[in-house]
Every structure is written in structure tokens, then in C-alpha cells.
Amino acid sequence: MERRNFIKSICAATAVAAVASPSALLAKDAPKGGNVLTYDAAVVAITGGKAVTDSDKVKLTVPEIAENGAVVPVKINVESPMTDADYVKAIHILTTKNGNARSADIMLTPMNAKGYFATRIKLAGTQDVVALVELSDGSFLRAAKPVKVTIGGCG
Amino acid sequence: MAEARKSMIKFKPKKFKVGDVIKVDFIVIHPMETGTRKDKKTGKIKPAKYIDSITFSLDGKPFTSMKVWETVSTNPYFSVNMKVPGKGKITVDYTDNTGEKNSKSKKLKPKG
Numbered sequence: 001m002e003r004r005n006f007i008k009s010i011c012a013a014t015a016v017a018a019v020a021s022p023s024a025l026l027a028k029d030a031p032k033g034g035n036v037l038t039y040d041a042a043v044v045a046i047t048g049g050k051a052v053t054d055s056d057k058v059k060l061t062v063p064e065i066a067e068n069g070a071v072v073p074v075k076i077n078v079e080s081p082m083t084d085a086d087y088v089k090a091i092h093i094l095t096t097k098n099g100n101a102r103s104a105d106i107m108l109t110p111m112n113a114k115g116y117f118a119t120r121i122k123l124a125g126t127q128d129v130v131a132l133v134e135l136s137d138g139s140f141l142r143a144a145k146p147v148k149v150t151i152g153g154c155g
Numbered sequence: 156m157a158e159a160r161k162s163m164i165k166f167k168p169k170k171f172k173v174g175d176v177i178k179v180d181f182i183v184i185h186p187m188e189t190g191t192r193k194d195k196k197t198g199k200i201k202p203a204k205y206i207d208s209i210t211f212s213l214d215g216k217p218f219t220s221m222k223v224w225e226t227v228s229t230n231p232y233f234s235v236n237m238k239v240p241g242k243g244k245i246t247v248d249y250t251d252n253t254g255e256k257n258s259k260s261k262k263l264k265p266k267g
Contacts, residue, residue: 113176
């Protein structure tokens with residue numbers, strides 16, 4: 001019973017949050033200074049300028065059209081043996097037009113057994129979602145996908 | 156005393172054996188306030204309040220960690236995989252940008 005009530009409260013709370021427009025997240029409205037990085041700066045901060053290879057090994061799943069920019073599901077699956085010798089060290093989820101390009105970093109270990117991560121992020125408008133993957137050998141892979149976002153109830 | 160923040164750890168599937176790779180989902184009620192939205196009544200900016208760090212541990216040993224920003228959705232959901240090594244306790248420790256610290260645990264009970 002407690003679990004059912006918990007799930008109900010999540011749905012109610014998320015529905016309320018969904019009405020709020022995330023458009024204030026666009027780059028032009030972002031709070032200046034501090035830790036907020038735009039996409040290119042975030043990539044450099046993560047990779048240190050190292051080469052990044054676009055790779056089919058990174059399977060990024062996002063909706064083509066997001067019904068609600070406040071809650072966009074993102075799923076990443078990286079083909080990897082996930083052994084001590086060869087595993088996915090980190091997955092960085094970035095967006096190309098949010099004021100803060102960073103959404104989440106996940107640091108994995110071989111115990112995870114799969115290079116998998118899923119979450120839900122906010123998109124301020126139509127843009128690309130990017131999965132920047134760091135492997136245990138220090139190399140970087142990437143996959144990017146566009147998401148169309150319609151904002152506002154009036155269309 | 157403040158009420159503990161509501162959160163849930165889910166294993167998928169619910170029934171599993173030692174050696175199986177399961178999904179570990181974590182979901183938590185949290186505003187993930189960006190600090191860019193205005194309160195419509197007062198006209199003041201709502202201060203940023205968002206989870207910024209999460210660690211998953213098994214019997215006290217971390218095996219997954221995350222850095223999170225305000226761009227993650229309200230009432231966030233996170234999902235990872237784990238190979239079940241045996242019986243134990245999974246703990247998710249998380250903090251937010253205001254320094255609020257929370258923790259949620261769930262027993263890992265493989266069958267056979």
C-alpha cells in the first residue's frame with residue numbers, strides 16, 4: 001500500500017512540475033558565471049581537448065519529439081565487456097542549447113556489468129542530446145541525437 | 156525533526172539469483188529547482204535547489220557514483236545495472252546543492 005501511495009505522489013508531483021515551462025533554461029537566460037558551461041566549453045572541460053570519436057558502440061535513445069520538455073527520457077547503452085581491463089568509466093549527458101550544457105555524469109565500475117544509464121532531463125527547446133563516453137583506456141566516444149521540443153500550452 | 160525525503164530503490168526483476176545482472180532504479184521526490192524560475196506571486200527568483208551528487212554502495216563499498224545538475228528533471232529517476240555478487244545491502248547516498256544529505260537502503264536478497 002505504501003508503495004502504491006508513493007508512486008501516486010510521484011505522478012501527481014511530476015504532473016505539476018510538467019506544467020512549468022523550462023524555457024528559462026535557454027542559454028540566453030542562464031545565470032552568468034559560476035559553474036555553468038555551454039556545450040563546447042563543457043566538452044573541453046570533460047575531455048581536456050582530447051579527440052572524441054563518434055561511435056555506433058554508444059546507443060543513445062531519446063524521443064524524436066518530446067511532448068514535455070521538462071521530462072525527456074534519456075537512455076544510454078555502451079557496448080563494453082565491463083571488465084577491469086576494459087570498461088566504461090563515465091557517461092556524460094550533455095545538451096547543445098540548454099544554458100547549462102551538463103545534465104548528469106555517471107561514473108561506472110565493472111560491478112555495473114553493463115555500460116547502461118537512464119534518466120530524465122529538461123530540454124529548454126529543440127536541440128541535440130549528447131552522450132559523451134569515457135572508456136577505461138582514457139579514450140572518448142560520442143553519440144548525439146536531436147529532440148524536437150514544443151513548449152507552452154498555446155503551441 | 157524534518158520528515159525524511161521520500162525515495163525508492165527498485166530492483167528489476169524483483170526475483171534474481173547470484174550472478175544475474177539486474178537493473179537498479181532510484182527515484183526521489185525532489186524539486187530540482189534550477190534557480191532561473193520566478194515565483195509568479197512574489198516576482199522573486201526561486202533559489203536553486205537540486206541534487207548534485209549520488210553514490211550507490213553495496214555493504215558500504217561504492218560501485219557507482221553520479222554528478223547531477225539542475226537540468227535533470229524534477230523528481231528525478233536514475234537507472235543502472237549491477238551484477239549480483241551475493242546477499243547484501245544497497246545504499247544510495249545523495250546530497251543537494253544546499254548541503255541537504257539523504258540516504259536510502261534496500262536489502263539485496265538473491266534466491267539461490
